[in-house]
Amino acid sequence: MKNKILSIISLITIFVPITMLFVWKPADPNATTIAIGYCIFIAISFFYSLFLFAKMRLRDTFTKVGLGVNALYLVAVLGLVVIPRFL
Numbered sequence: 001m002k003n004k005i006l007s008i009i010s011l012i013t014i015f016v017p018i019t020m021l022f023v024w025k026p027a028d029p030n031a032t033t034i035a036i037g038y039c040i041f042i043a044i045s046f047f048y049s050l051f052l053f054a055k056m057r058l059r060d061t062f063t064k065v066g067l068g069v070n071a072l073y074l075v076a077v078l079g080l081v082v083i084p085r086f087l
Contacts, residue, residue, distance in 0.1 A: 007058050010066035013045035017073050035081040042077060046070040 020038045024031055049067035052058045 003056070003058055004060075004062075006052055006056070007060050007062035007066070010045070010049045010052055011062040013041075013048070014066055014069040014073070016045075017042055017077075032081070032085050035077060039074070039077045039082055042070055042073045046074050 017038055020034070024034050024038075028034070046067070049063060049070055052063045053067050
């Protein structure tokens with residue numbers, strides 16, 4: 001039961017970054033700050049899912065989906081928003 005709850009938390013974290021579409025506006029002076037905040041949440045969610053997958057050996061569908069989607073989010077936010085802003 002504990003493992004199922006942990007893997008469901010991993011799955012729920014993939015829906016939080018979708019709210020970035022409603023909050024983030026490119027013309028806002030704080031747009032980079034908002035994107036970095038979401039990126040930090042995504043990174044924490046990714047490492048949580050990776051911890052469940054690698055260390056705790058939870059190989060169920062919820063954990064796999066959470067790990068994959070959070071990895072895609074992390075690459076997308078870093079590649080499209082954060083890194084170009086610093087170049």
